[in-house]
Amino acid sequence: MTTAYYTHADCKRHEMGSWHPESPERLQAIEDQLIASRINTLLDYREAPAALESDLARVHTADAIYRIRENCPSERSEYDxxxxxxxxxxxxxTWRASLRAAGAAVAATDAVIDAEIENAFCAIRPPGHxxxxxxxxxxxxxxxxxxxxxxxxxxxxxxRVAIVDFDVHHGNGTEEIFNGDQRVLMVSFFQHPYYPYSGTEHPASNMVNVPVPAHSYGNVIRELVSERWLPALEAFKPEMIFISAGFDAHREDDMGQLGLVEADxxxxxxxxMRVAKTHSHGRIVSCLEGGYNxxxxxxxxxxxxxxxxDLE
Structure with a gap:
């Protein structure tokens, strides 16, 4: 099995202040742990290309794209x-990093569909959901x-594609973009009530939103995945699965108050993976979202x- 690891140095250059939890150090910590675990050499490392504005325009309005492209400070003022x-x-x-983040996801999608690789993890920032x-x-x-x-x-x-979101926060943007689009099934759990205080008000039929209270632990999450996510995914039979991979539901992450651990x-x-092997030819693209410890x-x-x- 070939798993690609997409990233780019530009993703470390975007930052929002030394105080900010969504920091460049997040990517470095991941890279260091992969090396320490001795699995870095078993991955197909690929440099993320920049997305085209036409890629962004399938999802975002011209004004949303313009606001980011035109308001980045000058490189002469890199601390502004x-x-x-x-x-x-x-x-x-930020503009360059954002193009690399979206570009990684698009390139990974092409590589998986073209069967160059079976799946991919995109170590990217800014996050997106x-x-x-x-x-x-x-x-x-x-x-x-x-x-x-x-x-x-x-x-x-x-x-048909499925989106799986296991970030501690509801992926409100993803839901807004695909709300009612029957080509897409989105399954998620998220702490509630919590930022962005959404996901519970009359979700469309293609949204499997599972709010959970603070201090829910892995046994609760595993049960809801088994009872809510998996039947929906099996019935939908996705041709490809995308993962919004947020890790801020970890019990050591004080961004939220859930209790997952690595085993979860x-x-x-x-x-x-089991759903993907049954229905999607194993095709998965996973993109980093949250995770701040x-x-x-x-x-x-x-x-x-x-x-x-497949290293476990």
Whole structure:
């Protein structure tokens, strides 16, 4: 089994201030843990290309794209930031990083559909699942998974794709983009009530939203995956699966108050793999979303990637 690892140095150059939890150090921590675990040499490392604006335009309005492209500070002022909201801002390299993040997801999609690789993990930032069609928010600029899923449907001709989101926060942007689109099934769990305070009000029939209270642990999550996610995925028979892979539901991550550990992420990945092998020719593209405790993030991504690469 070939698992590709997509990333780019530009993704480390975007930053929103030394205080900000969504930091370049997140990617370095993942890379260090993969090396320490001695699985880095078993992955197919690939440099993420830049997405085309036409890739973004399948998902985002012209104004949303313009706002990010035109408001990045000059590279001569690399320490300046342009605020988009209270916790999301642009620096001189955000545009380039955002193109690489979306470009990684699109390139991985093509490589998987073309059977160059079986699956891929995209170690990218900015993350994407809060970005709606019209605005960036919640640390996210463009919705990387949505861009890739639209590419699979509208460029590569797939008929059905699934999106699995296990971030601690509801993927409100992804839901807004695909709400009611019967070509897409989205399954997710998320802490509720919690930012962005969405996902519970009359979701469309193609959304399997499972809100869970704070302090829910792995046994609760495994039960809901078995009872809610897997039957829906089996019935939908996706031709490809995309993962919004957030690791901030880890019990050591104080961004949320859920209680997952590495073994839970490995188990969830195994369930997704089984569905993919049955219905999707094993085709999976996983894209990094949240995860802010550096050690927990790195260990959890390593557990996730080990399962994708069939190294466990």
């Amino acid at each position: 930031h342009f605020p988009l909201d209270a916790d999301t801002s642009l620096n001189a390299y 809060h970005a709606t069609s019209k605005e960036a928010m919640g640390f996210c600029m463009f919705n990387n998974v949505a861009v890739a899923a639209k590419h699979a449907l509208e460029v590569r001709g797939l008929q 992420y490995a188990w969830i990945t195994q369930q997704i 550096l050690s927990a993030l790195a260990r959890s991504v390593t557990a996730h990637v080990k399962i994708l690469a």
